[in-house]
Amino acid sequence: MKSAVVVFPGSNRERDMVAALEKVGGHRPAVVWHGDHDLPKVDLIVIPGGFSYGDYLRSGAIAAREPIMDAIRREAERGVAVLGVCNGFQILCEAGLLPGVLMRNAGLKFICKEVKLRVETTDSAFTARYDKGAVIRSPVAHGDGNYRADDETLARLKGEDRIAFRYVGNPNGSIDDIAGILSEKRNVLGMMPHPENLIEPLNGGLDGRPLFESLLAA
Numbered sequence: 637m638k639s640a641v642v643v644f645p646g647s648n649r650e651r652d653m654v655a656a657l658e659k660v661g662g663h664r665p666a667v668v669w670h671g672d673h674d675l676p677k678v679d680l681i682v683i684p685g686g687f688s689y690g691d692y693l694r695s696g697a698i699a700a701r702e703p704i705m706d707a708i709r710r711e712a713e714r715g716v717a718v719l720g721v722c723n724g725f726q727i728l729c730e731a732g733l734l735p736g737v738l739m740r741n742a743g744l745k746f747i748c749k750e751v752k753l754r755v756e757t758t759d760s761a762f763t764a765r766y767d768k769g770a771v772i773r774s775p776v777a778h779g780d781g782n783y784r785a786d787d788e789t790l791a792r793l794k795g796e797d798r799i800a801f802r803y804v805g806n807p808n809g810s811i812d813d814i815a816g817i818l819s820e821k822r823n824v825l826g827m828m829p830h831p832e833n834l835i836e837p838l839n840g841g842l843d844g845r846p847l848f849e850s851l852l853a854a
């Protein structure tokens with residue numbers, strides 16, 4: 637499984653993501669700069685967390701219009717797995733690879749803490765190694781994690797089993813407690829929590845590890 641991590645000005649979680657992919661998968665991912673027009677041939681593309689372009693206009697809005705996003709869109713259409721975590725999720729929504737939008741947290745405060753998530757579907761390359769309904773721990777660190785979508789989009793997400801994770805104890809006001817969603821073809825996952833930060837005992841837990849194991853086994 638070859639992977640690439642895409643870095644924008646203001647990304648700050650790319651090292652954590654590279655470390656997680658390397659530790660679980662045994663291969664060092666390629667690191668791709670936002671201004672590049674092409675991606676190396678990989679099976680997995682990851683957009684890590686951070687504050688691309690200082691969250692100006694709206695988190696992820698400027699990054700979503702970068703040249704590399706066209707390459708990511710092309711690969712996603714071919715079925716390559718794309719994972720966006722936190723700012724990565726925001727960028728995927730702003731680029732239209734996932735529906736909906738991430739708004740300011742309901743309490744208008746930046747939230748940095750551990751939350752609990754329920755694994756809502758195991759029908760994806762990202763969640764296959766979890767048990768359906770399992771409640772897992774995960775850190776969050778965001779100011780704009782309040783997922784919103786119109787009624788029709790929400791009904792589709794539910795009807796097509798595309799809600800990957802829900803919060804157990806909603807920290808940010810997200811509609812229907814949504815923490816992560818899948819694309820129509822199920823090969824793009826966006827999620828606000830950070831599974832890459834719970835992959836070895838030194839992190840204080842292993843609950844993020846099955847996500848990488850699922851992907852790397854796919």
Ligand SMILES: NC(=O)CC[C@H](N)C(=O)O
Pocket residue numbers: 684685686687688691695721722723724777778779780781
């Ligand atoms: N950790 C992150 O990726 C932060 C995401 C985002 N820029 C926010 O604060 O909402």
